[in-house]
Amino acid sequence: MAELQPARFDGKVVIVTGAGSGIGAATAQRFGRDGAAVVLVGRTREKLEKIAATMPAERSMVHVADVSNQDEAEGLAQATLQRFGRIDVLVNNAGIATSGPFLETSVEDWRRVMATDLDGVFFCTRAVLPELLKVQGNIVNTSSVSGLGGDWNMSVYNTAKGAVTNMTRALALELGGQGVRVNAVNPALTMTDMTADMKDDKDLMARFADRIPMGRGAEPEEVADVIAFLASHDARFVNGVNLPVDGGLSASNGQPKQA
Template identity: 40%
Template sequence: MTQKVALVTGAARGIGLATTALFIEQGWLVAMVDRDGDELKVAVKQFNQARPYEFDVSRPDDVDQMMEAVLADFGRVDAVVNNAGVADFRPLEQTSFADWRRIMETNLDGVFLVSQAATPALRKTKGALVNIASISGLRGSTLRVAYGTSKAAVIHLTKQQAAELGEHGIRANCVCPGPVRTKLAMAVHSPEIIAAYHDTIPLNRYGSERELAEVITFLCSEKASYVTGQVIAADGGFESTGVGLPALRS
């Protein structure tokens, strides 16, 4: 098989699903990985060039089985998008160790496990890793002691991967989304929260799942062949403004 293959985790919805769709538009085949089997079965029906794999990336045995199955079906992997993640926003004093570990297991351990399992295949294709972090990993914020810390760790893990795997022709980059107009975000963000985000983001709007997919697929493509070890905030300029008040920017 010579057609390029992307492995996308957290592919059943949101940014992962949008990335899957764009890869297919660009002529790739996609291994869609998600632990939500029911949602994954629904999502994969819209594609002819994708296959579903129901596994939990936080479990080492699941990851090993996943890689074995993907390579058996496709024979190669050219790009891995570590998108699977969970969020839990609560104050430090109300974050139990179980809450902390649940976030770390998926957001950080999952990226490590999938990247490690995929490295032999990526060495053969001189492929690309793209890890999805968050602007919460770039700047401090309330209620994100576990989530923000997990994403900051993913950013540094990406740099470690770039430094170590570059000699094998493997590129590793990180995308940090800002507020994205997903169904979940729109369901939980009040009009006041949406207005506050719009006031703080220089582009004055949320991003779309498609806009994030464009950045992700670019980093996996030959167009980014000399780009590695980079952390790209796709956030409408949110991170660049720090904690400055919108009224002071005009």
């Protein structure tokens, strides 16, 4: 009989921000299936508890916090240590988006997106990093293909995700020699609450399908699986990578299909 292998995150503690829906929810569930103790972080308790109810109660914890608030990010780290005693992986996934012409973008929208998408990564990383250094853990950021190239009428989101992309690289350089790896996933269109309105636009979906070689957007679980890989021992020599999870979209040079 083959020897039973332990789940690859047995004994590990993983924090997932934005865990109430979409990629974050799928990521929390994936780590839970792989044996981790998981801290589900978000601003809406009901959404977090709904996801946590699908996971082992003894290895999951709901923590309500706004990651754009420095004190709440620090409180997240403290609460995790109080419950589980260590932190091995931080998944900076919380994010929001806004779109529209640059001159019509309000200062409030700019600050709101930057606060969650960029400040949240900064505050959570700062709060958790001392613990990651102790155990030689790692960080996986959720960036976007919008952090690798520009979109029409999404300058604010592009700016925030571009910053996350380059923060990933910079921290990988700084921390890799200390045993902490930092990587990011860069999804294209993913079927989440954030893209629900887009899904109902058949013409828009057809245009996405035409541009993505695999002919569709991603499911949240398909991104979560890649996050789990980057956080795992299997990826132990992967550092500073911004990995497109885009069905081949970024393989194109931008020219249209030809017969």
